[in-house]
Amino acid sequence: AKLWGGRFEEPVTPAVEKFSQSVSYDQRLWRQDLKGSRAHASMLALQGLITEKDEAAILEGLDRISDRIESGEFQWRADREDVHMNVEAALIDLIGEPGRKLHTARSRNDQVVTDLRLWVRDAIEQIVDKIVQLQAALIRLAVENREVVVPGYTHLQRAQPLLLPHLLMAYVEQFERDQGRLKDCAERLNYCPLGACALAGTGLPIDRFATSDSLGFKAPLRNSVDAVSDRDFVLEVLSANSIIAVHLSRLAEEWVLWATEEFGFITPSDAVSTGSSIMPQKKNPDPMELVRGKSARVVGDLTTVLVLCKGLPLAYNRDLQEDKEPLFDSVETILGMLEVTREFAQNITFNVERLSKSLPAGHLDATTLADYLVYKGMPFRSAHEVVGHAVALAVAKKVELKGLSLEEFGAINPIFEEDVYSFLGVENSISKFRSYGSTGADCVAEQLKFWMDKLAGKL
Amino acid sequence: AKLWGGRFEEPVTPAVEKFSQSVSYDQRLWRQDLKGSRAHASMLALQGLITEKDEAAILEGLDRISDRIESGEFQWRADREDVHMNVEAALIDLIGEPGRKLHTARSRNDQVVTDLRLWVRDAIEQIVDKIVQLQAALIRLAVENREVVVPGYTHLQRAQPLLLPHLLMAYVEQFERDQGRLKDCAERLNYCPLGACALAGTGLPIDRFATSDSLGFKAPLRNSVDAVSDRDFVLEVLSANSIIAVHLSRLAEEWVLWATEEFGFITPSDAVSTGSSIMPQKKNPDPMELVRGKSARVVGDLTTVLVLCKGLPLAYNRDLQEDKEPLFDSVETILGMLEVTREFAQNITFNVERLSKSLPAGHLDATTLADYLVYKGMPFRSAHEVVGHAVALAVAKKVELKGLSLEEFGAINPIFEEDVYSFLGVENSISKFRSYGSTGADCVAEQLKFWMDKLAGKL
């Protein structure tokens, strides 16, 4: 019989039991659940709501349950619905009467959000840690390829030359903000719902500050109805994960492109490549395709919980049970994506020679040429037009801009002088950059130093 | 070593292996995979690409694998990546050389979509079957409560009276269209990708019509690139499921409302109710809350696959591996939702007396009164206004419309006569309806008969 079965005469049907159980997935909260129960039991004893003997029996019983779960002996039972009831019922089986006192001044409604907040708090720490590791891997890659110049793209068309570290650090910046979002979320969720009970609090003389403290929360949540009914902390971490997923999907897309025959910027090692069941020559950058692909489920998980919470009246509704699987899936997926991206970063080689040979294509120096004209006093908008004509000519002649003769330049506009050639060619072009945050060598070196210092312990 | 490992010198890292394996979930395709392999092997033999002895060995080997999987003895291995490689490698382990011939003129790219189309085809049959069962349960409920009148709502405000069967049949109509969508999808997907190989087809003399026939497909897909790269059939079934989920969420919301203390239209039996861990009096309609809640993940699953497929160039990309979990989850969830809703329908009692007592509230007869005025020759728009004033008066006096005296009606407008009272009161009001599809008794009886005939075998 269910522990809540006092007024019931009939058990639920097997289909309903199967449909509504959550223990198959919420058992993953067992550490948090035991932690919360320990804190709760000790508070109850302190407040005289149970005896110290009861407390000791409960704590010891919880330890035994912990051991059994850890060792795989614990029997999770679907008829006991969820992790909470499984633990409580097992405790009663083990220690009898004192176990029947644990749920004093507590409901599954406050218990589950306590567990969940503890779990998310830990999860955020893990994600942040994996992000830092990925940043470190990118910075290492940048350091190892400090001098490599790559074409920078807009619209996937060649735009201007970039120092590879500059490009890699763009991702490091994104991941830094991702950490910020997660940490803000961790701050915001770090309040304790325990003691909110079903929704209204309790008339029993509990001490919510005590349990909050012992669980490492900043304070108890101020409002018991809010405590059991809102899931904004789940939505917030799922949103932060979705943004991380978008960032990783973009990096993945870029690396998939770079690994093509056509771009050929990188060669992933065999350790991060897979083959085809039919085509013997294939060596595919699958991990990054999967990173790109798995970004989709992280977005899907967020959608699920948004749809879930939409339009639910207060306070707790059973719908909210469905917050857990998308949460777990999102966190697990993000951790995997971060780890595998880091491994990929550690397993690619830049094809420096090929890259370097490809740089003349695409007139990456055209904007530098326009800047030249600005230096000569021409308004930028006119300079843009003049260079446009020079590009048209170069395209027609199938040469680089530096392949145009001074006469040809002069025919377009008399302003051009011999010194124009010191602005042409990718090497000259990239050597000109100097604005803060630009791809100029000094700027990039400075940024690289910034990140090396910041990630010092991780490199 | 991987079966595709010819050109590789190094294995993938453990993290990549774990991240990219799919066998933990795509093993659920094993029946379809074996079926496809049997058809393929027989076709290869027919075409002389393998000997009949090879074919016999392969078929016998596949039977043994089938037995092992069925009995739980089969060892699924993550290092063998997916269901396809697990089966093929196990076959080679079992029967040696002939097993190495099975993958002739086949790629995992066409194999997986063949499996998946077979799986979806079956899944649709199951969903349609569950829908029909739910329709039948609703019709039974309608028949059992044939005479019950309920308030009809718009904006959740009382609008006009409805015969309960009329309201229940609104859902039956929705579910009928849901079936239509699924069946259209089943028709559209029922073409065979096998033989498309990696993406380009093959130079080996295979017979795609033979495999298509033996797998029950209408024909082979016309274009091999399309065959391996498009997942529109997955998106289509996920869309159809999302619409079903929306329908079920609405029914669930309605029943959750009806089960409240405040509405009190229905009492669910203990068999479909659950209690609270803290509040001893609680009896909650959890199954329907979960049906409402689980609609969210069905929508999330669709979102996932839409995001997944967006922007992928042709042909196969590894991202597509991620289509399976949302597909499986959506189908499983919908099946559970349909089943549990049916069980709930079979476990509710209408509180007829209470319902009947509540009908006078909310002026459900006001529109009938306006129709009365139309019969008297007043333009509807004026009738609406006149009745509006009558309602205002009734509200002020805290009476029903039929509680107004003829003098009071007359003071509002002289058109009212004694016969007005035959249009007032819920009984009179509902007896007036007669338009096709309306809540009039005859119309509803006719509709009920339509559905009872249609679902004859299922009731």
Next chain:
Amino acid sequence: AKLWGGRFEEPVTPAVEKFSQSVSYDQRLWRQDLKGSRAHASMLALQGLITEKDEAAILEGLDRISDRIESGEFQWRADREDVHMNVEAALIDLIGEPGRKLHTARSRNDQVVTDLRLWVRDAIEQIVDKIVQLQAALIRLAVENREVVVPGYTHLQRAQPLLLPHLLMAYVEQFERDQGRLKDCAERLNYCPLGACALAGTGLPIDRFATSDSLGFKAPLRNSVDAVSDRDFVLEVLSANSIIAVHLSRLAEEWVLWATEEFGFITPSDAVSTGSSIMPQKKNPDPMELVRGKSARVVGDLTTVLVLCKGLPLAYNRDLQEDKEPLFDSVETILGMLEVTREFAQNITFNVERLSKSLPAGHLDATTLADYLVYKGMPFRSAHEVVGHAVALAVAKKVELKGLSLEEFGAINPIFEEDVYSFLGVENSISKFRSYGSTGADCVAEQLKFWMDKLAGKL
């Protein structure tokens, strides 16, 4: 005062009026609304609910309103809330008393879905037409580049050679199924809600079959509650559009890639390219980037309506007003995407020479080589491995497979003979394909003929 204002004493606040008006966007339904009103008025006259004189006045009034809207003179008023009330009130302003009779046996609830179903029916026709035009453009492109061979990709790595028409026709197939989905949707929605009134039908002697017929519907919807409360036809067309959007996003991605410096397969003309405000050399394939980007909003629109409908109890709720903007946006966006993609297809040139030069890279013939070994009697799985080693050697030696000497082949496996060279090289490789649906020249020609016949009128 509002036309429904009989029982109200106070107007809504300006903020509420602004927030809840829909006329700013639902005025786009005016043609459908007038059409529905005409059919309704004629039916009312036929049934004797209004006089023929009333009918004539109404029809003439509606004509005048139609003219005013068409000419831009009509004054849409937010205080009249929506298109329906704007038209009805204007009619009353114009023709007086008879105008007050038009809303007899009708509610905005059935009126709006009647309008919407008519609108969607038209929209689907337009979308189908644009799809056919795009298919025709792709087929023309295929015909014009009938002999062009391109690398086929999986995982964006070179896989096997493809005839360009084969690849283009993969999209034509997708768009064909897209049409199928839309047409199924059009069939399913083509039932008439008019006469369902608020939710319960009416007691007035209307003829729903008459209005259904005159509006070109197949029949009246069977159930009045269903008629006013379900929006599955909106969800279905939004789902179909989302799948189209995914297809277009993939084509867009492919063409963006093909237009890069690195792939260089196509050159879009100036007519479909745009430049940069700063970089004078840039020529970007913006239209296809926008097609890819706009796929996102089509998905977002679907999400909106799914979230919207989730958990709404029957029958009509005001939330449903929010179905229109996403519907309109989705349809308009898809029409634009289809049109611009067609224009792009008509404005690209294949760089045949460059393509042809690039074909030797990536060992596109490796699978054909494995087939060679199968012909020689080697099991495919062994052939795959042997070719894997040959590829590894070719990579090491930086040659094509056909650049390996017979001795080198022989050292890998003695089975190789002189005839191996007739299977090597992209020309030889592609000439081998012959399975149904493959990239073999005859198969492709047959398919091309199929589409040219089917699209005959459109080419």
Next chain:
Amino acid sequence: AKLWGGRFEEPVTPAVEKFSQSVSYDQRLWRQDLKGSRAHASMLALQGLITEKDEAAILEGLDRISDRIESGEFQWRADREDVHMNVEAALIDLIGEPGRKLHTARSRNDQVVTDLRLWVRDAIEQIVDKIVQLQAALIRLAVENREVVVPGYTHLQRAQPLLLPHLLMAYVEQFERDQGRLKDCAERLNYCPLGACALAGTGLPIDRFATSDSLGFKAPLRNSVDAVSDRDFVLEVLSANSIIAVHLSRLAEEWVLWATEEFGFITPSDAVSTGSSIMPQKKNPDPMELVRGKSARVVGDLTTVLVLCKGLPLAYNRDLQEDKEPLFDSVETILGMLEVTREFAQNITFNVERLSKSLPAGHLDATTLADYLVYKGMPFRSAHEVVGHAVALAVAKKVELKGLSLEEFGAINPIFEEDVYSFLGVENSISKFRSYGSTGADCVAEQLKFWMDKLAGKL
């Protein structure tokens, strides 16, 4: 001709122009665009890149443009694509040569994100302000109904009694965290992209710190590639809005329920209600239905931008143009939702008498009774069971718990004594609560004071 048209020979097609223009909606950024241009021009002058005379001409020209836009005279032109080109071209039309210098060391890529960050910064301020106003309205409502007791619900079943202010403050807490999220977002986005130019920065001697300062940013963004390619700040504000939307949808659902005939807790005034076109008695809480409904589009907008950004390689892609409409729509919708919810809060009356009469139903005191048994020394789990039996008896007898005699209690368990009646009945029950954050009178008073102090200026 386009300002970027130097290398182009042909204009884009009309369809492409229409499809790709953004000025129809991004003109809403004009204030931000002018502000950015002013700061940029002054910096250029300071750095000697333009003369002071140029600067003066530009600033004066921008002022004139500002006036024209403000007064509605400005001619927005689709052929000038976007707000940026419209302003720049108009400037050149107005002031000639100096206008051609404004775009020096600037690209639309950095310009648009500068505008957008400024816009979002303002938008967040407005949203926060509207949230505070709504909080204030809720607190006023709480103060005005300080003593009202309502049934608290879980699973929409009656659970425990709540002081109305306690319930209302649950929403105030949610909105407080919503503000936190927005403010964190505002902090995180408050860095200046200007000077990142196309993607790589520039070789011209600009001072990014100067523009950053003068635009009120904390600092320039560190990495130019990151600056132009990431849209995480858009995603973050859309996520925060989605959570707000979920909160509002829940409040809306609750108020829609409360306004039903069946719950009857509140009566909205006519000023926030609307009627039916057909049913004269109807008075619907439309504003809250629309708030609930519009939550959907806020979620849809987030989905759109997540799908949009997924898988885009660096740096800028034209897809990103599509970030604006969902952003604008989300912000506008949320502002409207907040405002209308506040108005609704100011226009509802609690039906105190009816509420009070309804409290005996649903055994809201059952948990208090279990606490009584805990005080008597019974383990809670046993107390729960005992009370379960008492409830079953009360249900069978159709009485409240306090309607059971001491004998009846005694028959269930001998532990009950006369003092049990001081724990029964809603008044007794609610008077017992005292845990922090509970619905106890003192706790609620304290919380109410907290919010009244915090919102002092706004009440």
